Amino acid sequence: MAMGLSILQPYALDIALGSGFVSILCLIVAVAALSRSARLKRKFARLKEITSAADLEMVFEDTKDAVRKLEAKLREAEERLRELDEALQSKVSTPAILRYNAFAEVGSDLSYSVALVDGKGDGVVITSIYGREDSVTYGKPVQRGDSPYMLTEEERAVIEEALHGAPQTRSTAQIS
Structure with a gap:
């Protein structure tokens, strides 16, 4: 075994520099991953705050109900406008x-x-x-x-x- 390591001894400096370079590269990747993880945690925390304040499904259903009510009011207004237009046609407008x-x-x-x-x-x-x-x-x-x-x-x-x-x-x- 001593003989196997002696073959590598002339390349020890190269191996150490290569290992150091790989270590630095791994450190950079780890810092980037931690930074991205922290951003995702902040987004998740904001989403968690929203869902704790109001259930998203409930908000969605409330929005759908509000849209339905507005559509019904719009239909009523259009019908009333049509009735008024018909009534206006039977009135003397400009003598x-x-x-x-x-x-x-x-x-x-x-x-x-x-x-x-x-x-x-x-x-x-x-x-x-x-x-x-x-x-x-x-x-x-x-x-x-x-x-x-x-x-x-x-x-x-x-x-x-x-x-x-x-x-x-x-x-x-x-x-x-």
Whole structure:
């Protein structure tokens, strides 16, 4: 056995340096492993604090319940909005009036037509014709933007204005 070790004796310094290098390398790996282990322990401790404060499954179930309640409220709000939109369609939104000179001998725009219609075009058009000797006021029912009675040009224009919001540009009409 002494002979076996004597063969290694000339390489003793190399073996010692190699062993030292391997030891230092092992020390570096051990420090890195301890550092990583410490980080994992800190993360685990934080996770443990969270689970001790509130059960994660309970938090998840509570969140799901809250989302379900919000979805139900959203559906209710959408339904209510649809109902309000339908109700709004049956209300007179913007009445329109058109004044005009019905007769050439009367010098002012004293005659008028007023349309009171909802979003569907249902309602009434009221017309007042002013003359020197007398004045006449009458109303005509309006259904879907038209009437079963004959409409004048002014009545059609004021109905269009009430339905679409833009006044119809045209010259003053003369009715005779």
